[in-house]
Amino acid sequence: GENVEQHPSTLSVQEGDSAVIKCTYSDSASNYFPWYKQELGKGPQLIIDIRSNVGEKKDQRIAVTLNKTAKHFSLHITETQPEDSAVYFCAASTGGGADGLTFGKGTHLIIQP
Amino acid sequence: SAVISQKPSRDICQRGTSLTIQCQVDSQVTMMFWYRQQPGQSLTLIATANQGSEATYESGFVIDKFPISRPNLTFSTLTVSNMSPEDSSIYLCSVEDLSLRRDTIYFGEGSWLTVV
Secondary structure (H helix, E strand, C coil), rough: CEEEEEEEEEEEEECCCCEEEEEECCCCCCEEEEEECCCCCCCCEEEEECCCCEEEEECCCEEEEEECCCEEEEECCCCCHHHCCEEEEEEEECCCCCCCEEECCCCEEECCC | CCCCEECCCCCEEECCCCEEEEEEEECCCEEEEEEEECCCCCCEEEECCCCCCCEEECCCCCCCCCCCCEECCCEEEECCCCCCCCCEEEEEEEEEEECCCCCCEEEECCCHHHHH
């Protein structure tokens, strides 16, 4: 089955700097790659997703890139703010999401004021 | 996006008992899923809840321990049976929302269970 590796497990950046979280996946048939933000005591919130027919997608300060050949995708957050502090999860699915998601282990992002 | 409501939001359960978690969506969805998130860990898919038929379970999860119902396109339940402290987790309902576009997966706020 699918295996998703996520790095780093913890990332500390200064407010205003950029943060990058990287994930690799094992199944070349995967075609849907969402990112979730989970704040303490809450469920995962979808922040951005990308499908295999696209190489990059951007939404304001958040962007995701996908390299199908290398089987990795990354989350980029620019101009980080204190409210960006949370745990971020990447995920992958072979069925466009309809087959369920395989998650990475998560990255605890800490924004230092 | 679809609004997903889960009940209970939190509960403390006695060892050996069973608890049923409800998931209600404000619109019809084709796919509903149940995930488990153990303390400080990532999310693991338990099963896909199929409308009108038996759920499809992932490796390591069985129907006797986690019976699931899905009587219609907006509602599902997950029961955690004969609970032990190892079952202390967040249980999350997830849906595929077709209202915006296909294959967008959203989660509820979760049901936080502590087994004592």
